[in-house]
Amino acid sequence: MAYTVLARKFRSRSFDEVIGQGPIVTTLKNALAQDRVHHGYLFCGTRGVGKTSMARILAKCLNCLAADAPTATPCHECNACLAIARGEDVDVIEIDAASNTGVDHIRDLRNNAVYRPTRCRFKIYIIDEVHMLSPGAFNALLKTLEEPPDHVKFILATTESHKIPATIISRVQRFDFRSIPAGEIAGQLAMICRAESVEAEEAALKRLARLANGSMRDALSLLDQITSMGGKKVASEVVDELIPATHDELFADLIDRCADGDAAGALTVADASLGRGQAPDVWCTLLIAQIRDLMIMRVCGPDTELVDAPAGLRGRLAEQCLKFDGGAFVYMITVLEELRRSVKASGAGRALIDAAVIRLAEASNFSSIESLMSQLGAPSSPHVPVTNTAAAPRAPEPATKAAPARKSTTAPSAMTATPPPRRATQADLRAARAEPLVQAALTAFGGQIVDVQQNVTHDNGATSQAPTNQPS
Numbered sequence: 001m002a003y004t005v006l007a008r009k010f011r012s013r014s015f016d017e018v019i020g021q022g023p024i025v026t027t028l029k030n031a032l033a034q035d036r037v038h039h040g041y042l043f044c045g046t047r048g049v050g051k052t053s054m055a056r057i058l059a060k061c062l063n064c065l066a067a068d069a070p071t072a073t074p075c076h077e078c079n080a081c082l083a084i085a086r087g088e089d090v091d092v093i094e095i096d097a098a099s100n101t102g103v104d105h106i107r108d109l110r111n112n113a114v115y116r117p118t119r120c121r122f123k124i125y126i127i128d129e130v131h132m133l134s135p136g137a138f139n140a141l142l143k144t145l146e147e148p149p150d151h152v153k154f155i156l157a158t159t160e161s162h163k164i165p166a167t168i169i170s171r172v173q174r175f176d177f178r179s180i181p182a183g184e185i186a187g188q189l190a191m192i193c194r195a196e197s198v199e200a201e202e203a204a205l206k207r208l209a210r211l212a213n214g215s216m217r218d219a220l221s222l223l224d225q226i227t228s229m230g231g232k233k234v235a236s237e238v239v240d241e242l243i244p245a246t247h248d249e250l251f252a253d254l255i256d257r258c259a260d261g262d263a264a265g266a267l268t269v270a271d272a273s274l275g276r277g278q279a280p281d282v283w284c285t286l287l288i289a290q291i292r293d294l295m296i297m298r299v300c301g302p303d304t305e306l307v308d309a310p311a312g313l314r315g316r317l318a319e320q321c322l323k324f325d326g327g328a329f330v331y332m333i334t335v336l337e338e339l340r341r342s343v344k345a346s347g348a349g350r351a352l353i354d355a356a357v358i359r360l361a362e363a364s365n366f367s368s369i370e371s372l373m374s375q376l377g378a379p380s381s382p383h384v385p386v387t388n389t390a391a392a393p394r395a396p397e398p399a400t401k402a403a404p405a406r407k408s409t410t411a412p413s414a415m416t417a418t419p420p421p422r423r424a425t426q427a428d429l430r431a432a433r434a435e436p437l438v439q440a441a442l443t444a445f446g447g448q449i450v451d452v453q454q455n456v457t458h459d460n461g462a463t464s465q466a467p468t469n470q471p472s
């Protein structure tokens, strides 16, 4: 017998088997019980979270031949239920909009929609990846959605809801499918392993669940891979061997050089890393992911579940993450994200990358900005939030810039050195403002340098503003 992949074998068949979408199940069950099923639904959510399964379940509920009316508990045995489960029913038409983007398909659909269903109560159109339709096709679909025949239901599914015209969204009932929490995925994997008589280590299943990133389908294809390699056993070693952590040695080396402030070394390692042929924006994305792991470990501790790392690597990461403080990681990610966006558009991609690497190599100094600032004007009391005043955005700024600023102030306070009791002079403030790193930080996060003791704002000619934090 041919092997059926787990994702298909264990596709949820009824509302009760759906994982992680409780509120949507409840709403649909109520609609069925009260005979208030809408003529159009829009299922939004990332791939593998159960949109198509839910669409087929709803279709079975509406069309099950064993029931006299729409039911929340279809029989799963009648010809309609069986055909719908296979995606082959005559009255439940599944359309993949990704390969049928044109207006002609939707016109055909409109022309056919007027005919009554062949054997069931409703003619149900399930349109997957509906955001791929052309504008003309959307218009044609809209006309049908405006005045649908009573016997027609639409279930639209999309991974990119922002691409759906508002006119369509206002004609349908929208459900947002959430990413499935790793815990629920791990539980489902354990259940499936029991059903398949596969022996599974809990830690291994947890790692698979984390790697799946909220997608049940991805989790199941990973499990498929592991069982085809490890036989009837899912062991951590097999998982780690087959799916090594996305940790990259050259990136780790690059980050080490940056920590040492060794710009020349960092450039050399970056050159070797880029020589492997990744597109520059992909390179940025991967490096950001690795720095993100370090940042999370720095803030949440080395054992955090928020980072996917095999046990063998964790110690190494835990060590490396201590080389920067939280604020420096935020700064590095900001620099790299800026780089990622600009390398795509620029012809000078390599120069931009090298410039960014030099900025990263200076990020080790960046971690001392807070202590630098506190030296500039803080009284001996550590409670006066000098650095907070400096980092707080003073005017409405683009959200992307304001957000990291707030994060940087919540970074571990351990990094703030005890400030010496020295009063700052105007020259100190001017010198601080002239520091390239301070400038970079102010540009990245906004804010201004304030001498709290003297109520002086040094802001290069911009309006002076009395600070609100007065020392007592």
Ligand SMILES: [Zn+2]
Pocket (backbone or CB within 6 Å): 063, 064, 065, 066, 067, 074, 075, 076, 077, 078, 079, 080, 081, 082
């Ligand atoms: Zn049935």
